[in-house]
């Protein structure tokens with residue numbers, strides 16, 4: 555069993571502000587739990603991926619910042635990680651392209667030697683009423699959100715199997731964190747492609763976790779709820795939208811990318827060594843069906 559590390563793991567309580575623009579999440583406090591590990595985060599130039607990449611870097615991992623568009627944003631994430639003393643570089647690749655994913659992992663092997671942590675985060679929405687949804691909208695979402703997870707996980711597992719456990723680095727041969735969503739569980743009208751992709755991630759993650767657990771590879775998922783990111787700006791950027799959103803969130807505040815980043819650091823670390831094939835919901839209680847608090 556790995557040594558337990560609790561030092562500095564506490565976070566200060568924040569105020570109870572409820573405005574739509576102000577963060578009410580506690581500050582991220584991580585120590586160098588992941589020192590010596592090499593991580594790849596897909597879709598790491600904004601939103602949840604950005605916060606996760608920075609937190610992994612602050613926790614001591616060297617990080618590949620994958621992105622598709624916006625070199626400057628990816629470069630800024632690299633700089634932020636380097637400030638914490640970890641190495642980082644940006645790599646442009648479309649996770650739904652088999653060749654580009656293979657090239658991304660080949661470069662990572664050259665630059666960092668190996669991979670210990672994959673956070674498969676890249677994802678997008680192409681929302682539409684079902685009867686108007688085009689095949690292009692359907693395919694784009696499934697290609698990036700689900701096939702992208704398959705392609706990246708396959709490359710990571712190949713490397714984990716080749717290298718095996720290095721006890722001085724981690725008690726696992728590798729860790730994969732699939733970024734899912736509450737919509738792997740909550741149906742979402744007008745978003746059938748997105749919900750189908752997230753439902754697919756759930757069983758992809760669980761089947762893979764079952765298949766490789768004996769090789770000491772830990773595969774888990776995080777299911778974020780409503781997090782303040784560019785993907786869902788319309789759900790929080792006005793007071794009316796924010797108030798409406800809060801009807802779905804028992805905890806009474808929107809999630810911040812850092813809420814997900816803390817969960818990712820824990821799932822990537824040996825502190826979660828016995829956590830295998832689980833989805834960690836980080837959603838302020840959204841999956842508690844808050845409509846039933848007073849009804850039913």
Ligand code: BGC
Pocket residue numbers: 679734735736737778779780781785786789
């Ligand atoms: C979606 C967001 C949405 C949230 C909660 C996420 O997976 O990307 O747009 O706000 O789920 O519904």
